[in-house]
Amino acid sequence: MATPARVRFPAAVFLDRDGTLIEDRHYLADPAGVAILPGVPEALGRLRAAGTRLFLFTNQSGVGRGYFTLADVAAVNDRMVELFGLGADPFTAVCIAPERPDEPSVYRKPSPRFITEMLARHALDPTAAWMIGDAPSDWEAGIAAGIRAAAIVADPAADRHRARREELGVAAHPGLLDWLRAVVR
Numbered sequence: 001m002a003t004p005a006r007v008r009f010p011a012a013v014f015l016d017r018d019g020t021l022i023e024d025r026h027y028l029a030d031p032a033g034v035a036i037l038p039g040v041p042e043a044l045g046r047l048r049a050a051g052t053r054l055f056l057f058t059n060q061s062g063v064g065r066g067y068f069t070l071a072d073v074a075a076v077n078d079r080m081v082e083l084f085g086l087g088a089d090p091f092t093a094v095c096i097a098p099e100r101p102d103e104p105s106v107y108r109k110p111s112p113r114f115i116t117e118m119l120a121r122h123a124l125d126p127t128a129a130w131m132i133g134d135a136p137s138d139w140e141a142g143i144a145a146g147i148r149a150a151a152i153v154a155d156p157a158a159d160r161h162r163a164r165r166e167e168l169g170v171a172a173h174p175g176l177l178d179w180l181r182a183v184v185r
């Protein structure tokens with residue numbers, strides 16, 4: 001009998017929200033506008049079943065700009081979790097970074113601070129942790145934290161950040177489930 005392939009799931013995955021888990025509708029503040037991207041619930045369900053810790057890490061400068069409030073962001077997040085259909089909230093912790101790009105950054109990506117704090121708090125192996133997102137600031141935050149980074153590029157014809165991604169050596173996947181299949185293959 002063939003030996004089953006050893007599959008090593010990540011210890012932790014840090015997930016961007018807009019353009020990674022849900023459709024990127026700029027400055028989304030209305031829960032009715034949440035649209036889950038294909039394959040996301042299945043990927044999250046598989047990760048959670050494998051014991052991978054999931055973290056949501058989202059820049060929301062609309063808060064700092066006064067367009068909407070942290071409560072609005074939380075309502076959108078709640079709707080997203082509801083639409084995952086996975087039952088309980090799958091996230092170990094959530095970081096909503098409210099800063100505007102022109103003000104001093106605390107948690108706003110590319111700051112790696114949330115990632116490094118969570119790695120320390122939960123004693124996670126950085127080499128088994130990933131930051132997944134669709135923007136350079138996502139990959140830069142992951143790399144600055146010493147973890148691995150992957151890119152979601154749903155439409156290769158609209159791949160605006162290709163040069164930067166290649167410079168950083170970050171691989172692109174059409175969606176979260178494609179990334180997971182590549183990692184645990």
Ligand SMILES: [Mg+2]
Binds near residue numbers: 018019020
């Ligand atoms: Mg994004």
